[in-house]
Amino acid sequence: MSTSGSSGIADGLSRVREQIAAACARSGRAPESVRLIAVCKTFGADAVRQVLDHGQLAFGENYVQEAKGKWPELKADHPRAELHLIGPLQSNKAREAVALFDVIQSLDRPSLAKALARQCESQGRRPAMFVQVNIGSEPQKAGVAPEDTDAFLDSCRDVHGLNVTGLMCIPPAGEPPEPHFDHLAKIAARNGLTELSMGMSGDFPAAIEHGATYVRVGSAIFGNRSYPAAQ
Numbered sequence: 001m002s003t004s005g006s007s008g009i010a011d012g013l014s015r016v017r018e019q020i021a022a023a024c025a026r027s028g029r030a031p032e033s034v035r036l037i038a039v040c041k042t043f044g045a046d047a048v049r050q051v052l053d054h055g056q057l058a059f060g061e062n063y064v065q066e067a068k069g070k071w072p073e074l075k076a077d078h079p080r081a082e083l084h085l086i087g088p089l090q091s092n093k094a095r096e097a098v099a100l101f102d103v104i105q106s107l108d109r110p111s112l113a114k115a116l117a118r119q120c121e122s123q124g125r126r127p128a129m130f131v132q133v134n135i136g137s138e139p140q141k142a143g144v145a146p147e148d149t150d151a152f153l154d155s156c157r158d159v160h161g162l163n164v165t166g167l168m169c170i171p172p173a174g175e176p177p178e179p180h181f182d183h184l185a186k187i188a189a190r191n192g193l194t195e196l197s198m199g200m201s202g203d204f205p206a207a208i209e210h211g212a213t214y215v216r217v218g219s220a221i222f223g224n225r226s227y228p229a230a231q
Helices: 006-026 045-052 064-077 091-100 110-123 146-159 178-190 204-209
Strands: 035-039 058-061 082-085 103-107 128-133 164-169 195-197 214-217
Touching: 006 035, 006 045, 006 204, 045 064, 058 064, 064 082, 064 091, 091 110, 103 110, 103 164, 110 146, 128 146, 146 164, 146 178, 164 178, 178 195, 178 204, 195 214, 204 214
Parallel strands: 035 058, 035 214, 058 082, 082 103, 103 128, 128 164, 164 195
Antiparallel strands: none
16 A cells, blocks of 8 residues: 655645635635545555544545455544545445445445445444436446436435435546536535535545535545555
């Protein structure tokens, strides 16, 4: 796993916080209206602890198996830490995801909604859920098509009883992200959702200016990473 030195991580976190505050100021928003999710996939517990020591509490992981090996001990030491699943979730890992994560941001299909609902009921847990929208309608990407999102949200809430609190998206690479951020915000507004998870290391200031309430930032905090094989 790639890691950065403690001073580099602290500096990165400080810079990101400053950029969040500046973007909020430009858009007339209070800094506390945006939550930073420190994306720590591929980084070990030591790197995460350095960020925790600087008061960061929300973290994002892409893989259930990687999170299982890292977070039980971290959560025991830092019970206020909040763990978000931001990567794709296989239905057969719904049990582990519901047990481990506080927020699941990659709800994207009916079979997964059914599996998550079953596990929420059996475990007596109700993690917050974000529906992932394929905002650029890219065939290679996961997510609900924008035009199908309203009906899918109705099913998740009314049929499966899931605790859906917001929407998440990843705009197409190589395109201006702002129109996609605006599109997601409009879908959320008409469905009575106030939480928007959008914006990553390269575009989170723009996402904040277009309504993001959560931004997912990894490399700008932790440094460059090496990617594991898919799990």
